[in-house]
Amino acid sequence: MQSRCIKESTEKLYQYRGSLKRADVRAVQVRQKGGRKARKATCDVRYAPVTVKIPANKTGEPVPLYYVGCQESGSDNGLSWHILTSEPVKSKEDAKHILDYYVKRWLIEVFHKAWKSGGTQIEDLRVVVVLAFIAVRLHQLRYLGLNKEESEKQSCETILSPLRGNSCGQNRVNQSRQRKPQACTGRTLISESLRVGM
16 A cells, blocks of 8 residues: 555655554564565554545545554564554554454465465356355354354354255245244255355
């Protein structure tokens, strides 16, 4: 992201960051890559509401956002994250959550990298659709499965449509009778996801 003009200062966003009070310190593990050695970076965390101006060659209204910065202490060329978000950031805990989300973006990058390599034939649209469907269902299952007691109270229809939930291992019922949704178990969800996806 390039440094933006903001209403709060005559300076651009990256320079304005220096005038903000340090809210927290964050340790970031920087991995080895190429000629860069692995290291633990100590970073200053700063945040503020900002209003991003529209570029001179565009029309529109300024956009109110929240800025979260995480820059390596004592280094101008070290780790530097500049994040603009519409999520309210009003405390150091809020800033920490935004930075945690930002760190997790690499999971998505790795997911896409795995899809594009390793003989997955990503060009085949049918394969992409099926794999995406299964990946989403497995992801939902993983988070639902973290709390077994809660997952047993929920219906398959929480994750699958009512039509698909109806086939989650329960007997078909007459349309005139009221049916009770079945608990969403890992076995029914995976089997249904694979059946629907294929």
